[in-house]
Amino acid sequence: MKALWQRIPFAYQLIGAFAIATICAILIVYAFADWSIQERFRTYRARAATLQARPLQRFLTSYYYRFGSWEGLSELLNPQLQELPPLEQPLMIADATGVVFISSDPKLLGRKLSERDLAAGVPIRVGGERVGTLIMAIPAGTFSPIEQEFSQSVRDSILIAGVVALIIALGLGILFVRRLARPLEELRLAAEQIAQGKLEPRVSITTSDELGRLGQTFNQMAESLQRSEQLRRQLILDIAHELRNPLMIQQSHLELLLDNVVPPTPQQLQTIYEQNLLLGRLVRDLQLLALADAGELQILRIPTPFSEILQRVVTHIQPALEAKQIKLEAEIAHDLPTLAVDPQRIEQVLLNLLDNACRYTPSSGTIRLSALREDGVVHVRVRDGGPGIAPEDLPHIFERFYRGDKSRARSSGGTGLGLAIAKALIEAHGGKIWAENAPEGGACFHFTVPVTDNLS
DSSP states (O other), rough: OOOHHSSSOOHHHHHHHHHHHHHHHHHHHHHHHHHHHHHHHHHHHHHHEEEEEHHHHHHHHHHHHHSSSSHHHHHEEEEEEETOEEEEEEOEEETTTTTTEESGGGGGOOBOHHHHHHHEEEEEETTEEEEEEEEEOEEOOOOOOHHOOOOOHHHHHHHHHHHHHHHHHHHHHHHHHHHHHHHHHHHHHHHHHHTOOOOOOOOOOOOOSHHHHHHHHHHEEEEEHHHHHHHHHHHHHHHHHHHHHHHHHHHHHHOOOOOOOSSOOOHHHHHHHHHHHHHHHHHHHHHHHHHHHHHHHHOOOOEHHHHHHHHHHHHHHHHHHTTTOOEEEEEETOOEOOOOOOOHEEEEEEHHHHHHHHHHHOOOEEEEEEEETTTTTTEEEEEEESSSOOTTGGGGGSTTOOOEEEEEGGGGSSTTTTHHHHHHHHHTTTEEEEEEOTTTTTTEEEEEOTTTTTTO
């Protein structure tokens, strides 16, 4: 049964659920109304019997007042009571002790009534004293034709109203299901296309409810998949391009050597060696980024004075700056804390940023390095003396193989992964990195490393 229900289309399941719920509600209302009508009629007949008992009550009161007892009353009334039609509740008269001495049912004569029966009866009082109780008869069996007609008309009205309600509920249910099924079907078709590798489909968003938010989330997912696919393809092209240049250079030099066109001079061997170094660096950089993407990049945190890291980096980069006659101005705060970081990774980030600044700063220019503690982080800033970064390039500056300067030779541009690696390493430390154009000129790179709980 469960398997059969699961094979039914979702739209039909909803319509069926609407119909079942409506029918159940109609049946419940019908049953309750029928029971309520029956009870109301019984209450009405009981009250009517009580009203009808008043003349008999006055007669009995007068009789007792006149004769001082109930003697002779049974001989007067019992023959007449036997001629009454069957009653749902027999007519009874009990004396002051609650014993029935007159009844339309002979079997009840001499029976002592309970307190509940006496309380439901009509008291007969003479001189303020209760001398008897009258239990008025209620006709038994079916209702009268008029009562039956009224009861049936109410039932018919309930059934007609129920059928109308069912039709309205089914109509509204069909409209609701269509409204629900249409975007779901559109979503299903788009998902099937994406599963087939077609990442262009999007779903239309016409509402702001849960379905609208589902469609918006689906579109965002599709855009993310499409962007990831584009990045993957671009990454493959970039890697192939980066590998092709050093491989072609090596191949051409090796062919010249093998054909004895040129002798194996140290200069030729140095060129081949440098291209091998570039290939090795490219492979290592790609491996590092792959580990970062997989969340498997190892960060060996060691409590290290941050100022010592900066001093080592400055000492290391100084010869390259002097070779280009570039001045380095370092402003390092004296209150920099000891942080639990991977010193080699932080040095790698700083060297990448300073090397990048060195590439864009002309001879006799100035690179400014600053580090200070603020708002629970150590904030490092590297500003070069170059022309800055084009505004359209700023959002992409940390992407892999992205080069804002298209005219720059790749041989002098490194692997194109330095800033992407710097971003991965800083984020692995829980920090942030960003770039901007300094108001005073040049490109400025910032990164932060958290101070709180670093030594825990």
